[in-house]
Amino acid sequence: MNTASPKMLQCSDMTVLERQNACLKWQQEQLQQQQQQEQQSYFSELSGVFSSQVQGFQGGLVSGDSVLGDMVMTRQVKPDPGLETAWHEMEKVDMAAMGFGPCGYSNGPDFDMNYAISRTSSCPTFVAAAVAAQAVEVKGKESIVSEKMGSTVGRGSFKKRKVDTLQNSKVVAEDDSKRIKACAEEGESKITGPNTNKSSSSNNKNKKETSTGTSKENSKVSDVQKPDYIHVRARRGQATDSHSLAERVRREKISERMKYLQDLVPGCNKITGKAGMLDEIINYVQSLQRQVEFLSMKLAAVNPRPDFNIDNLFAKDVFPSCATNFPAVGMSSEMANNPPYVQFNPVEQVVSSCGLEMGINSLDMALRRTISAPVSIPYASFLDSSCFTQIQPSATWDVELQNLYNVAFDQEGSMPFPSQPFTGTLLEKQNWGPELI
Amino acid sequence: MNPQHLNASSLKSRFTRRFLRALTKINAQKPISSSSPREIFQRYGRIKAAADKSMANSVRSRRTWSRAMLWKLRSRSYRQASSGRRSAVKTSTTTSHQAIRKKTNHEKENKPTKTGEDQVGFVVQADELRELVPGGEAMDLCNLLDETAHYIKCLTTQVQVMKKIVDFYSL
Numbered sequence: 001m002n003t004a005s006p007k008m009l010q011c012s013d014m015t016v017l018e019r020q021n022a023c024l025k026w027q028q029e030q031l032q033q034q035q036q037q038e039q040q041s042y043f044s045e046l047s048g049v050f051s052s053q054v055q056g057f058q059g060g061l062v063s064g065d066s067v068l069g070d071m072v073m074t075r076q077v078k079p080d081p082g083l084e085t086a087w088h089e090m091e092k093v094d095m096a097a098m099g100f101g102p103c104g105y106s107n108g109p110d111f112d113m114n115y116a117i118s119r120t121s122s123c124p125t126f127v128a129a130a131v132a133a134q135a136v137e138v139k140g141k142e143s144i145v146s147e148k149m150g151s152t153v154g155r156g157s158f159k160k161r162k163v164d165t166l167q168n169s170k171v172v173a174e175d176d177s178k179r180i181k182a183c184a185e186e187g188e189s190k191i192t193g194p195n196t197n198k199s200s201s202s203n204n205k206n207k208k209e210t211s212t213g214t215s216k217e218n219s220k221v222s223d224v225q226k227p228d229y230i231h232v233r234a235r236r237g238q239a240t241d242s243h244s245l246a247e248r249v250r251r252e253k254i255s256e257r258m259k260y261l262q263d264l265v266p267g268c269n270k271i272t273g274k275a276g277m278l279d280e281i282i283n284y285v286q287s288l289q290r291q292v293e294f295l296s297m298k299l300a301a302v303n304p305r306p307d308f309n310i311d312n313l314f315a316k317d318v319f320p321s322c323a324t325n326f327p328a329v330g331m332s333s334e335m336a337n338n339p340p341y342v343q344f345n346p347v348e349q350v351v352s353s354c355g356l357e358m359g360i361n362s363l364d365m366a367l368r369r370t371i372s373a374p375v376s377i378p379y380a381s382f383l384d385s386s387c388f389t390q391i392q393p394s395a396t397w398d399v400e401l402q403n404l405y406n407v408a409f410d411q412e413g414s415m416p417f418p419s420q421p422f423t424g425t426l427l428e429k430q431n432w433g434p435e436l437i
Numbered sequence: 438m439n440p441q442h443l444n445a446s447s448l449k450s451r452f453t454r455r456f457l458r459a460l461t462k463i464n465a466q467k468p469i470s471s472s473s474p475r476e477i478f479q480r481y482g483r484i485k486a487a488a489d490k491s492m493a494n495s496v497r498s499r500r501t502w503s504r505a506m507l508w509k510l511r512s513r514s515y516r517q518a519s520s521g522r523r524s525a526v527k528t529s530t531t532t533s534h535q536a537i538r539k540k541t542n543h544e545k546e547n548k549p550t551k552t553g554e555d556q557v558g559f560v561v562q563a564d565e566l567r568e569l570v571p572g573g574e575a576m577d578l579c580n581l582l583d584e585t586a587h588y589i590k591c592l593t594t595q596v597q598v599m600k601k602i603v604d605f606y607s608l
Contacts, residue, residue, distance in 0.1 A: 250579060253579050254578055254579055254582060257579065257582035257583055257586065258582065260586055261582060261585060261586050261589070264586055264589050264590065265589065275562060278562035278563070278565075278566065279562060281566065281585060281589075282562060282565050282566055282569060284589065285566070285569045285570065285585065285588070285589060285592070286569060288589065288592040288593065288595075288596060289569070289592065291596045292485065292488060292489075292592065292595055292596060292599065293485060295596065295599040295600060295602075295603055296481055296484040296485040296488055296599065297477075297481045297484075297485075298603050298607075299460065299481075299484050299599065299602065299603055299606065300477050300478070300480035300481035300483075300484050301477050301481075302603065302606045302607050
């Protein structure tokens with residue numbers, strides 16, 4: 001991103017808008033960095049920011065179509081890094097067209113909007129310039145809010161802003177307005193995201209300043225000054241009744257969510273079209289639910305050791321990191337009761353290593369190495385799970401463990417007996433009851 | 438080894454803790470070593486309910502699907518507790534639906550004036566999705582997709598954690 005700045009500086013015909021756009025990109029970069037953070041903290045920050053800022057915005061928030069709400073939504077909905085990398089590339093492409101401007105011009109959303117405009121390749125720079133020119137006028141009250149919005153809104157909102165800027169440009173630059181509008185139309189048609197939402201704050205301003213000469217401009221505005229009031233404008237060449245406008249907003253929302261789902265569900269990239277996507281999503285949810293059932297069945301069948309100190313164990317082991325306390329605790333208890341514990345060290349190493357899989361593998365190896373010591377082997381096999389708990393008398397463990405050891409020393413670890421009703425029932429998932437009775 | 442710092446309150450950790458606690462409780466109730474298939478099946482039902490419950494509790498009431506799931510589970514447990522009384526079942530299910538609708542209506546800020554044009558093509562799939570996602574019956578497509586996304590995320594977490602638990606158990 002920074003590489004573009006020298007280019008930008010060299011542009012001779014830089015307009016204020018272009019400079020603003022460059023600043024916007026900057027902010028975007030920072031935004032991207034911020035996007036790495038947790039969604040929730042972001043969300044709370046967002047909501048905190050907004051709630052403290054303008055009441056009108058809250059009014060806008062309440063109404064689902066408000067920009068703010070949508071922005072929040074996008075924040076919530078799109079954390080994925082995949083998008084960000086794509087965004088990054090887009091930014092690089094656009095960088096060339098942008099000028100570097102004074103960053104003091106802090107109209108966040110305007111920047112974003114301008115950026116968004118340039119992002120859509122269909123819009124030439126002059127559009128951006130026009131937009132920027134307009135954006136300059138738009139400042140003022142919205143500066144604070146827009147900055148916040150700019151800083152907190154994710155990529156999805158950029159799309160929205162794009163629409164806004166397009167519309168802003170239409171409003172302001174009358175000469176270029178029609179051309180810009182045409183561009184905007186093209187751009188918008190290419191964009192499926194919720195474009196109109198973002199326009200609210202800035203469009204509000206635009207509306208006020210530029211009057212409402214063109215009724216054909218489309219922008220959704222959630223008025224900052226007048227809460228609970230959404231202005232929606234029809235796009236040029238499209239129906240202007242409120243129904244279709246509201247529907248368009250909904251459609252854009254839905255498509256935005258579909259995109260997010262597309263990222264969540266693996267293997268959905270090739271599928272286009274909502275119907276196919278929905279089918280994939282349905283299949284995926286079904287498969288996940290079945291997996292949960294399968295795993296809980298397996299858990300029911302597998303014989304757990306008594307006196308599992310599971311909470312301790314899992315809190316550390318399920319997650320990649322392992323607590324340092326763990327081996328120490330286990331060591332002390334184990335050593336006290338079972339001094340000749342050959343496997344302890346490898347097991348301890350296993351436990352302290354990251355990830356269960358690694359632990360399982362090394363445990364397996366450790367067990368195989370010490371195959372000559374029957375008592376300790378079975379004990380070691382349970383060490384991972386039960387280790388740092390009370391010691392069971394070896395005798396009672398032996399039988400059970402040796403069964404386990406003989407039968408299930410493969411990585412899957414499923415016992416034959418439980419697996420029988422298991423697989424049987426799996427085959428006929430729908431008929432649990434009669435089968436097992 | 439440097440232990441990484443866990444996000445102690447992440448969804449995964451919350452779910453894991455709750456689920457493990459429930460699991461130990463279930464395992465403590467009956468000796469497992471010599472279970473008949475029927476007992477295993479019963480335990481399976483309990484474990485699955487525990488998994489769903491711990492997942493829904495980890496999400497609290499922030500999501501419609503979690504609320505719906507908790508409702509279902511609670512009504513089911515009431516039903517089991519009072520197995521003889523049919524009326525309890527009926528009332529619980531109807532009230533649960535009403536409660537879900539109330540909650541969803543409460544949080545829905547804007548109702549679309551027209552739903553036909555948007556959803557002509559997807560009504561069938563949307564209905565299927567509604568069946569899958571708990572609490573989806575009373576949601577419009579927009580919120581349904583939202584809930585689905587979060588539900589998928591939680592399901593994947595659940596599957597991951599349970600897989601690891603199973604691996605552990607079967608060592």
